[in-house]
Amino acid sequence: MTLPKNIADRVWLVMLAATLTTWALGSSGATGTWAVLVMLGLACLKGVLVILDFMELRHAPLLWRILLLGWLTLIAALIVLFYWIGST
């Protein structure tokens, strides 16, 4: 299979696949630590792609990349933390 030339097209395909995976996991009733980590990981992957390629921060000043990616990392880390607290 040939990959699309345009990076935006590739990003879109990856995000579609990630969304369908999350949806399939949810529909199959996946629960627990691994399901949560995978789904959040996929969300982070999509978030990083949106930030770097759609918002075009890949070539932006470092500070702005840190701010946006930092937001995503912080949110994801805190969600994991509180899901973990809730599961114990």
Next chain:
Amino acid sequence: MDTTINPPPATTDAEPHLHGDLAIWFFILAELMAFGVFFIAYAVTRAYNVEAFNAAQAGLDRNIGALNTILLITGSWGVVRSVQAARADRLVPAVRWMGVGLVCGLAFLVAKIFEYRAKFAAGLSMDTDTFHMFYFSLTFFHFMHVVLGVCILGILLLKLRRGGYGSHDVHGLETGAAYWHMVDLAWIVLFPLVYVMH
């Protein structure tokens, strides 16, 4: 003239810079903070009401949530392609791709309205329980952002049709696009968090 769309024209790669007005980026940061605080509040509250949250979450329509996600990422993709086309002065595709973004945004709103109608018909509201308070608050807060985003895309589309953007000027286009991607980004976290993860 060079019609390849990737990589973008050399001028934009010359030095690192933000695409879109600096003001919109401050605004995006503030918006993301608002969403972020709400997400964390959800996670914290859930940690102390795990069973109630899991039970209530099971009642949500995951399919429509996933459809919403697909609509938003497709819409964002359309907007990206539109900006690329405008930079290359290919105005007809730029308008079409912006149309993709706009239609996806509108479809998102329609799907959400159907989702809300089903919830209201089942007698659910913000006062039902804490989970539904979060569900309605978060999705409605996001809904309002989509409404604003759709308006922005509409304005961009009109200006594109008039030839207002092109290689000479994409500043306003990039500014509006950045806002739309923020709306997408917020939903990318919101969907697994509220609809799926448990």
Next chain:
Amino acid sequence: MKYTSQAVAKPYFIGAMGLFVAQVLFGLIMGLQYVIGDFLFPHIPFNVARMVHTNALIVWLLMGFMGSAYYLVPEEAETELHSPKLALILFWVFLIAAALTVIGYLAVPYATLARITGNDLLPTMGREFLEQPTITKIGIVIVALGFLYNLSMTFLKGRKTAINTVLMIGLWGLAIFFLFSFYNPHNLVKDKFYWWWVVHLWVEGVWELILGAILAFVLIKVTGVDREVIEKWLYVIITLALVSGMVGTGHHYFWIGAPEFWQWWGSVFSALEPVPFFAMTLFAFNMVNRRRREHPNRAATLWALGTGVMAFLGAGVWGFLHTLAPVNFYTHGTQITAAHGHMAFYGAYVMVVITMISYSMPLMRGRAANSNKAQVVEMWAFWLMTVAMVFITLFLTAAGILQVWLQRVSDTPLGFMATQDQISLFYWMREVAGVVFLIGVVTYLVSFFIKGEERAA
């Protein structure tokens, strides 16, 4: 001063300063009544002193805003004011109405005042900060309409900049939200709900637009930084202020009978309210650091910087301190609220009006800046007032924390009055800081009368 009609701002500023003195004096009276309950009783009861203290504040800030707008809009629009005569007439109407209202408060019992001013026909009296008799409220609306007509005509015929556009939106918003003071439903929940549409949506909504516009105007003038840069900051600040402030109204809906989701909405959005104030501080310091000229009026620059810092501390930090619903559950309506109120009003609105007065008064008196001697005295006034306000805030915060502890958290809670006795030491210290504040106000007024070499305008 570029246009002669800008001079109509002068009487407004003088009137505002007069009411400022009255406000501080009544503040001192009620501060003393906290510890000596029958001080001046029965001539000036506590509730009357409080009413004069708060209403005088609001009226003089409105006067200050009006004066600032009369000065700012013609200069930004690059045209003379539509009607200077109307502006002067409205000033006297406003001043006389304010004076009559205060005399009414002091001369007769409140219930009598309500009866003789025909409150029965359209009841609007008896609510905190909106105690004015209905006829005074109608007077305020008439003055505001005339004022808005005058400025809108000026705005429409002249240049439209970000600064005067934001200011006009803020002033129109101010007038529109005031109309909710005429809506007085019998249902107490609804009553409180819409009461906040005046009180909160003023100070944490449209007034912030006025604040931002005035600050941006003065910063352009004293720093010479490009208008484009300053306008961009202004847009960011007002957007953040409106997004956080509008929904932030919810932090008043925690315990009044409004739906429970307001505890979340109010907490989340008001937690963001410090952000625009922080941006404003960054903005002020950034612009002064990037200044392209040394403006001779250093006092005005000091006030502008002070506005940023004190607004962030008073409105931002002290607001955040008790805005989250679980915290507010304990602190609601204690001296912590009073601490926040004092520093926020001083830091945001008192200081921005004084910034404008400091910048424009010398120009209206025919010079670019006051003499060095006068400016030194003015800077003393700045530090006296500001430091005194910091101490008032700290003492009230201490009183508030102790009050929450003794009255609400402790295993053996005390009653309200018994708690008040326990915290009287802080009230005394607050009163001392209040006297220092008054000295600062007097010093500020004295600085207007100090001569010395002046620079031409």
